[in-house]
Amino acid sequence: MNRLLIMTVGKTHSGKTTFANNLESILQQAVVIDQDNHAEFINKHYKKLRPKEGQNTLKFTVTNAIVEYATEQSNFDLILSNSNLNKPARSNVLRYFYDKGFKCIIVYFELPIEVLKERIEQSQRSKAIFRSASSFMEVLERQEKSKLDEPTKDEVDHLFVIKNQEEITEVIQKIKTISKLK
Numbered sequence: 001m002n003r004l005l006i007m008t009v010g011k012t013h014s015g016k017t018t019f020a021n022n023l024e025s026i027l028q029q030a031v032v033i034d035q036d037n038h039a040e041f042i043n044k045h046y047k048k049l050r051p052k053e054g055q056n057t058l059k060f061t062v063t064n065a066i067v068e069y070a071t072e073q074s075n076f077d078l079i080l081s082n083s084n085l086n087k088p089a090r091s092n093v094l095r096y097f098y099d100k101g102f103k104c105i106i107v108y109f110e111l112p113i114e115v116l117k118e119r120i121e122q123s124q125r126s127k128a129i130f131r132s133a134s135s136f137m138e139v140l141e142r143q144e145k146s147k148l149d150e151p152t153k154d155e156v157d158h159l160f161v162i163k164n165q166e167e168i169t170e171v172i173q174k175i176k177t178i179s180k181l182k
Contacts, residue, residue, distance in 0.1 A: 002182040004030070004077035005097040006175060009084040009151050010109030012139045013119040015168070019107060020081035023172055027077055027179050031070060035082040038062045071100055077179065078102075087149030094155060103182060104156040107171060110163050116140055 006023065008016035020032045039059050042050060049058055063082075070078055078097075084090045084106075094104050120136045153159045158178060160171045 003075070003100075003102050004105060004175075004179060004182060005094075005102040006030075006077065006079045006105045006107060007084055007090070007093070007156075008079070008081050008107050008109065009090070010111070011083065011085070011116055011143045011148075012136050013116050013123060013125075014109035014111050015162070015165075016083070016107075016109060017081050019109075019162075019168060019172075020079045022168075023079055023175060026172060026176055027079075029075065029179075030077040030079055031074070032079045032081055033063065033066055033070060035059060035063050038066070067096075071097075083143070084151075085143065085146075085148045087151075087155075090149070090151070091155070103158075103178070105158040105160070105175060105178065106151045106156045107160045107162060107175075108151050110150070110161055113140075113144065 004027075006020075008020055010016050017032075017034055017036065020034065024030050024032045039056070042056075042058055042062065046058065051057055067078070067080075070076060080093070084093070097104055117137070117140065120140060123136060125136065151159055158174075160174065162168060162171060
């Protein structure tokens, strides 16, 4: 049986988690793996173990353990919900899944910066995921300043780009069709 890996890519507040959760409810054989959940868990229960500087290797370790378990111990399609804006890191993740026989899909959220800022201003989202930022606006500003690697068609079997809210239903339907064909 072929399985799908659906990776969401985009800046903070672009709709990755909402999309992933909606897709999970439609694809009955899918599970969302969201790094924000892992960050919140670590910050609540294992704050002392977090690295003081550099990458949050503890969060990556937890995520990798869950991904490996879901890959090896289940038959679910996997929906990875995190920013995935760094191409080398994204390529490593995709290579892992291709080596396991998955078909890979990227859903790239390319919303205007004004929309993201407005969403952040209206957000009630918990800040319990933070380790080195003080706000979502700071996260967005960092993302704007850093070198971001937009996904390309040559990375995956299917690439969908969402530029506005109205495109979400159509993309979900296309992924649902792909899921039935696997």
